[in-house]
Amino acid sequence: MSEESSPRSADSAILERLGRMWQEADPPPPGLADDLVAFVAAAGVESEWADMHLVMSDDLAGVRAASDAKTLEFELGAIALLVRVAPESSTTGRIDGWLTIEDADIPTGTFVTLVADDGDRTTHVDDAGRFEFSGIRESPWRLRFSFSDSTQLIQTPHRQW
Template identity: 30%
Template sequence: MNPDERALLAELRSMWETVDPPPADLADHILFLLDLGDVEVMTASRQLSAAGARSAESTSTITFASGQLTVMVTVSRSGAHRHRLDGWIAPGVALRIDLRESDEVREGSSDADGRFVFTDVPSGFFQLVIHPTDDPAVRLTRPLVAPVTEI
């Protein structure tokens, strides 16, 4: 590559960094995703709703789905930059669930009706991982992983 080509590439790079820079957290987001290995990623849909007509509080309902099950999570504020995740798995079944946060993994489980709760969740990225089970109601052969979600 000659000096003129290097200068042209540097100019193009500078233009793209100015016009369409990568998100500041892109590298962290990619590393967060790559940490899991062989998994099935669920699809997600999100609906926001206010907790009350005159309230500053808000909740967010997120539904994650796969071929085997559906997970609905309601995210509500519990303090400054803190949240509570109330979740339900359908069909209702007791499963081991991990909550992956930016710097920690919390183990939890759903009850026989599929209900689970994670409290004191900090703002930032999170991801749910539902582990394989031999339960005849929902037989999972590999972990189901919700897409990385930001709260």
């Protein structure tokens, strides 16, 4: 099979045509990239987890009891965050989280703030990297971390339980 007729080159050709089609049919607005850079800079947050994915959803995992608990994982360089979000009642939820830093201890004085529509709440991250929030109303939220040994803030994208 020649290089030109390989499945890989056929896939590449299809993807190129598809990319050109979308570029012509729905191009990004002029200045979008510059506007986004300015918006992120104005937000005053140095880093945001971009790599987030649903690790497990208990209601899809084949467990015996019905549950809406979800486990999310965020990674940013050497920092990893595992968050379990579960309902507490018909109107509130709970977040249990574990923060780890590769090859390092959690700095003393590390705090996490739950930023939500009904107000911000802050708690201490313990030496094992664990933290929790309960009584969370159903609304978009994000977690913002501050470290005593740095002025850097790190936050998750908005989520809703």
